[in-house]
Amino acid sequence: xxxxxxxxxxxxxxxxxxxxxxxxxxxxxxxxxxxxxxxxxxxxxxxxxxxxxxxxxxxxxxxxxxxxxxxxxxxxxxxxxxxxxxxxxxxxxxxxxxxxxxxxxxxxxxxxxxxxxxxxxxxxxxxxxxxxxxxxxxxxxxxxxxxxxxxxxxxxxxxxxxxxxxxxxxxxxxxxxxxxxxxxxxxxxxxx
Numbered sequence: 001x002x003x004x005x006x007x008x009x010x011x012x013x014x015x016x017x018x019x020x021x022x023x024x025x026x027x028x029x030x031x032x033x034x035x036x037x038x039x040x041x042x043x044x045x046x047x048x049x050x051x052x053x054x055x056x057x058x059x060x061x062x063x064x065x066x067x068x069x070x071x072x073x074x075x076x077x078x079x080x081x082x083x084x085x086x087x088x089x090x091x092x093x094x095x096x097x098x099x100x101x102x103x104x105x106x107x108x109x110x111x112x113x114x115x116x117x118x119x120x121x122x123x124x125x126x127x128x129x130x131x132x133x134x135x136x137x138x139x140x141x142x143x144x145x146x147x148x149x150x151x152x153x154x155x156x157x158x159x160x161x162x163x164x165x166x167x168x169x170x171x172x173x174x175x176x177x178x179x180x181x182x183x184x185x186x187x188x189x190x191x192x
Contacts, residue, residue, distance in 0.1 A: 005035035012036070014045050015053050022050075023057040067146040070189040076137040077178070077188060081167055083133030088117045122158040126151060130191070140191040149186050157184035 009017065009032070020028060020036045028036070040050075072080075092113040099105045124131045129140040129148055141157070143149045149157070160166060160180035169178045181187050 005029070005032045006038070008032070009035040009039040012039070014043065014049070017043075018045065018050050018053040019057045022054040023061055063146065064144070067142065067144070067187070067189060070192070072137070072139040072188040072190060076139050076190075079137050080131065080133035080139065080188070083136055084120070084131045085167075087132055088113070088120065091116050091120075118158050118161070121161060122154055125149070125157065126154045134188065134191075138191050139188050141186050142189055144185050144187070146189070149184070153184045153186050157181070157186055160184060 009020075012020070017036055017040050021033065021040055025033060092109065095109045095112055096105075099109055121131060125141050126149075128135075129142070134140055141149055141154075143153060157180045160183045163179050166179045
């Protein structure tokens with residue numbers, strides 16, 4: 001087993017090794033740490049580089065922990081869902097009311113309702129980082145670094161809402177994460 005760790009650690013970059021033997025040390029098997037320490041000594045990594053990378057990794061780890069601590073709870077996520085789905089239902093009901101007589105209106109209502117639903121989430125979250133539900137619960141969408149998500153992340157997040165059981169996934173994940181959070185590498189946090 002020790003040889004396996006030696007081989008694995010020999011394939012790591014200097015930066016990865018430094019992070020393993022400092023910031024992430026507690027997350028690794030003691031034999032793996034020993035192999036990483038040996039590899040660091042073998043490479044004779046410059047101590048100033050060592051300190052710089054370690055400090056940067058510590059700052060990044062603290063930032064991720066802070067962002068994670070601001071994560072919206074399941075209650076907030078559920079309220080967000082109820083408010084947003086109610087808005088979509090009101091829009092769809094209005095469509096049915098106004099287009100109900102039109103022949104073959106079901107397909108038109110379905111397509112228009114789907115487009116409104118996806119457009120609602122994409123527009124609100126890309127412009128405001130919030131939907132109306134998130135305004136109510138004082139939460140917002142951020143990327144993994146706590147910054148405004150990219151257009152690609154919002155697009156992925158919006159498309160993932162088409163996964164049939166996505167609204168229920170927050171019940172089974174810690175801190176109320178949903179598929180559309182994990183697949184788009186975003187999260188919903190308290191807006192302080």
